[in-house]
Amino acid sequence: MAALTPEGPVAPLTPPAVASGPVGGAGRPRRIRVWRGAILAIAAIYFLVPLIASFTFTVKAPEQDFSLDAYGQIFSAEGFGRSLLLSVGLGVATIAVVLLLTLPAMLAVRLSIPKLKPVLEILCTLPLVVPPITFVAGITTVLRLGPDYLASTPFYQTIFAIQDENFPIVLVLAYVILALPFVYRSLDAGLGAIDVRTLVEAARNLGASWPHLIFRVIVPNLRSSLASASFLTLALVLGEFTIASLLNFQTFPVWIYTISGSQAQVSVAVSVFSLLITWLLLLVLSSAGARQRSGS
Amino acid sequence: MNGAKVELRGLRRNFSGTAALDGLDLTIESGELIALLGPSGCGKTTALRCVAGFEQPDEGAVLVDGKDITRVPANKRDAGMVFQSYSLFPNLNVRDNVAFGLRVRKVPATKRHARAQELLELIGLPHIGGRFPHQLSGGQQQRVALARALALEPRVLLLDEPLSALDAKVRVSLREEIRRLQLSLGITTIFVTHDQEEALSMADRVAVLRAGRLEQVADPATLYDRPATPFVAEFVGTMNRVPGRIEGDQVAVLGQTLPVDGDLPGTPDVDVLIRPEAVLLTPDSEADGMVLVSSFRGSTAQLRVQLGDIEVLADVPGHDSVRLAPGTRVRVKLVERPVLVSASSGATTPATAPVPEHDVV
Numbered sequence: 001m002a003a004l005t006p007e008g009p010v011a012p013l014t015p016p017a018v019a020s021g022p023v024g025g026a027g028r029p030r031r032i033r034v035w036r037g038a039i040l041a042i043a044a045i046y047f048l049v050p051l052i053a054s055f056t057f058t059v060k061a062p063e064q065d066f067s068l069d070a071y072g073q074i075f076s077a078e079g080f081g082r083s084l085l086l087s088v089g090l091g092v093a094t095i096a097v098v099l100l101l102t103l104p105a106m107l108a109v110r111l112s113i114p115k116l117k118p119v120l121e122i123l124c125t126l127p128l129v130v131p132p133i134t135f136v137a138g139i140t141t142v143l144r145l146g147p148d149y150l151a152s153t154p155f156y157q158t159i160f161a162i163q164d165e166n167f168p169i170v171l172v173l174a175y176v177i178l179a180l181p182f183v184y185r186s187l188d189a190g191l192g193a194i195d196v197r198t199l200v201e202a203a204r205n206l207g208a209s210w211p212h213l214i215f216r217v218i219v220p221n222l223r224s225s226l227a228s229a230s231f232l233t234l235a236l237v238l239g240e241f242t243i244a245s246l247l248n249f250q251t252f253p254v255w256i257y258t259i260s261g262s263q264a265q266v267s268v269a270v271s272v273f274s275l276l277i278t279w280l281l282l283l284v285l286s287s288a289g290a291r292q293r294s295g296s
Numbered sequence: 297m298n299g300a301k302v303e304l305r306g307l308r309r310n311f312s313g314t315a316a317l318d319g320l321d322l323t324i325e326s327g328e329l330i331a332l333l334g335p336s337g338c339g340k341t342t343a344l345r346c347v348a349g350f351e352q353p354d355e356g357a358v359l360v361d362g363k364d365i366t367r368v369p370a371n372k373r374d375a376g377m378v379f380q381s382y383s384l385f386p387n388l389n390v391r392d393n394v395a396f397g398l399r400v401r402k403v404p405a406t407k408r409h410a411r412a413q414e415l416l417e418l419i420g421l422p423h424i425g426g427r428f429p430h431q432l433s434g435g436q437q438q439r440v441a442l443a444r445a446l447a448l449e450p451r452v453l454l455l456d457e458p459l460s461a462l463d464a465k466v467r468v469s470l471r472e473e474i475r476r477l478q479l480s481l482g483i484t485t486i487f488v489t490h491d492q493e494e495a496l497s498m499a500d501r502v503a504v505l506r507a508g509r510l511e512q513v514a515d516p517a518t519l520y521d522r523p524a525t526p527f528v529a530e531f532v533g534t535m536n537r538v539p540g541r542i543e544g545d546q547v548a549v550l551g552q553t554l555p556v557d558g559d560l561p562g563t564p565d566v567d568v569l570i571r572p573e574a575v576l577l578t579p580d581s582e583a584d585g586m587v588l589v590s591s592f593r594g595s596t597a598q599l600r601v602q603l604g605d606i607e608v609l610a611d612v613p614g615h616d617s618v619r620l621a622p623g624t625r626v627r628v629k630l631v632e633r634p635v636l637v638s639a640s641s642g643a644t645t646p647a648t649a650p651v652p653e654h655d656v657v
Contacts, residue, residue, distance in 0.1 A: 194386065195381055195382075195383070198379050198381050198382075198383045199383065199385060201348075201350055201370070201377075201379070201383075202377070202379060202383040202384075202385070202441075202444075203385075203396070204349075204350070204369075204370040204371045205348060205370060205371075205373075205375070205376065205377045205445070206371075206376075206396050206397035206400060206444070206447075206448065207371045207372070207397055207400045207401060207448065208371055208396075208400045209371060209400075212400060217385055217387075220387040221385070221386055221387050223387075
C-alpha cells in the first residue's frame with residue numbers, strides 16, 4: 001500500500017498520450033521508439049520475473065513437471081470462500097461509505113466555501129502519512145477505552161447496535177479513512193475537469209432539485225473518476241493486511257497468510273489468483289472509463 | 297408567452313467588505329430587453345444572479361410581476377439563463393440538453409423530443425439533435441444553451457455575457473439572432489455585458505452601473521447623445537476632455553462658446569466632454585492644429601490632433617483620411633450642440649487627451 005503514490009494508480013485510466021504520428025522513418029521518432037521499447041522491457045522484467053517465478057513454483061509437483069493442483073486446492077481450502085466474500089463485501093461497503101462521504105463534501109466545499117479546500121485536502125491526505133501500525137494501535141486503544149467514556153453517546157450506541165460478528169463495521173470505518181487520499185485525488189481530478197459551478201447553476205436554473213442534479217448531472221460526468229476511486233478503494237481493501245490481522249479478522253489477505261504456513265504452494269497460487277482478479281477488475285473499470293470518454 | 301415585469305428594489309450585496317450592489321433600483325418592463333452595462337466589478341452580474349436566485353441580496357427585494365421572489369430557491373424560479381462559459385451538460389446530447397428542464401418536470405419522452413426539435417428549428421440548428429456538446433462550435437453551443445433556456449417557456453430570460461467567449465463575426469450574428477428571437481417571443485430579457493457596442497445595438501434600454509449603483513438608464517440613443525453623468529459619457533463611446541471655462545450658463549472651449557447640458561460644477565475651470573465625431577477638421581496651412589496619428593477603420597478614420605498643448609480625437613469619414621494625413625495642419629471646430637462639463641481633472645493641462653481603453657471592443 002505504501003508504494004502507491006496518489007497519481008500512480010490513476011494513470012492506467014487516463015488515455016495514453018500517443019505521440020507517434022505517421023512519420024515516415026524520421027530519425028527522432030525511431031530513436032524514441034527504441035527507447036520506449038527498452039524501458040518497457042525493463043519494466044516488464046521487473047514485474048514479470050517474480051510473477052513467473054511464483055507461477056512456476058505453484059505448478060511444480062513432486063511426480064510430474066506441470067500440475068494445476070495448487071489452483072484446484074484453492075477452492076476447496078478451508079475458509080477461502082468466506083474470507084474472499086468478506087473482503088469483497090468490505091470493499092463494496094467501503095466504496096459506498098467513502099463516496100457518500102467525500103463527494104457531497106467536496107461539492108459543498110467547491111461550490112460554497114472554496115476557502116476550506118486546502119483544509120479538506122490536508123485532512124484527506126493525512127492517512128497517507130500515518131503508518132498503518134500507528135493507526136491500528138490508535139483504533140485498538142479507542143475500542144478499549146471507548147465504552148468507558150462514550151457508551152452513553154448516541155454515536156457509540158449506533159455502533160453497538162449495528163455491530164455484527166460476521167461483518168466488522170470497524171474495518172469499514174478504518175478502510176474509509178485509508179481510502180480517503182486516493183478517493184480525494186481521483187474525485188478532485190474529475191471535478192477539476194468539469195465546470196461544476198456552471199453545470200450546477202444551469203441545472204438549478206432548469207428546475208432540478210439537488211438529488212436530481214447530483215445523480216443526473218454530476219455523477220454521469222464524473223463516471224471515470226468515480227470508477228477509478230472505487231477501483232483504488234477495492235484494491236486497497238483486497239490487499240490490506242495489517243489492520244485486519246491485528247484486529248483478528250479473517251479477511252482474504254489474512255487468510256492467505258494463515259494458510260501459507262501449512263500449504264506454501266496454495267498460498268502462492270492464491271496470490272497469483274488474486275492478482276489476476278485485480279487485473280480483471282482494472283480492465284473492466286478502465287474500459288468503462290474509455291467508453292464514457294468516447295461517448296461524450 | 298408573455299414577458300414578466302421585473303423589479304429590483306434597493307438591492308445590496310457585500311462580498312467580504314466590498315459592496316457589489318449598493319442599493320440598486322431598476323424596473324424592467326414586460327417584454328423589454330434591457331442591457332446591464334458597466335466595467336468589471338460594477339455589480340451587473342451580481343444583479344443578474346440575484347434575479348436567477350444564485351445570489352441572495354443582503355437587503356432589498358426582487359419582484360417578478362409584483363410578487364416577491366427574493367427567497368424563492370433558484371430551481372423554483374421562472375427564469376431561463378444562458379451562461380458566459382459553455383454550460384451544456386457534457387454527458388447529454390443536444391436534444392437531451394434542450395429537453396433537460398422538461399425531463400425534470402417529468403414531461404413524457406415523445407412530447408419532450410418534439411419540443412426540443414421545435415426549439416432546435418427555432419435557433420436554426422435542426423440537424424444537430426444527436427450530437428454531443430464537444431462536437432459543436434462555441435457559437436452552436438451558445439445557441440443550444442439559448443434553446444435550453446427557452447424550452448420551459450420562462451417569462452424572464454437572463455443572459456450573462458453569453459457572447460463574450462465567441463469570435464467577432466459569430467458574436468455579431470448571434471446577437472442579432474438573440475434580438476430577433478426575443479422580439480418574436482416577447483420575453484423580458486436582462487442582458488449583462490461589458491461590451492458597449494453589444495448593449496447599444498441590442499437593447500431597448502441600457503442601464504449603466506457603477507460601483508453597485510445605477511448611473512443612468514435610458515434608450516441607447518439618449519444614453520449616447522445625452523449621457524446623464526460624465527462617467528456614462530466616458531464609458532459609453534469615446535470622449536475627449538478639453539479644458540474650458542464657464543461663462544454664465546455657457547462654456548468657452550477652443551475659441552467657441554457652447555451651451556452647457558446638465559449640471560454646472562462649482563469651479564469656473566472645467567473639462568468639456570466632446571465626442572470625436574463632434575470635432576470637425578478642415579485642412580488649413582495657417583491653422584495651429586496638426587494631425588499626429590490617423591487610424592483608418594474603413595467607414596471612418598480616427599485622427600489624433602495636436603492643438604497647442606492638448607490632443608483631441610476626431611472621427612472623420614474614411615474617405616477624408618487621405619486629405620487629413622498625419623502632418624497636415626488643420627482647423628478644429630466643434631459641432632454647435634449642448635455639451636457636458638465636469639470639474640477639471642487636474643491643474644496640469646491634460647496633455648494626452650484621454651483615450652478610454654474600451655474605445656475599440
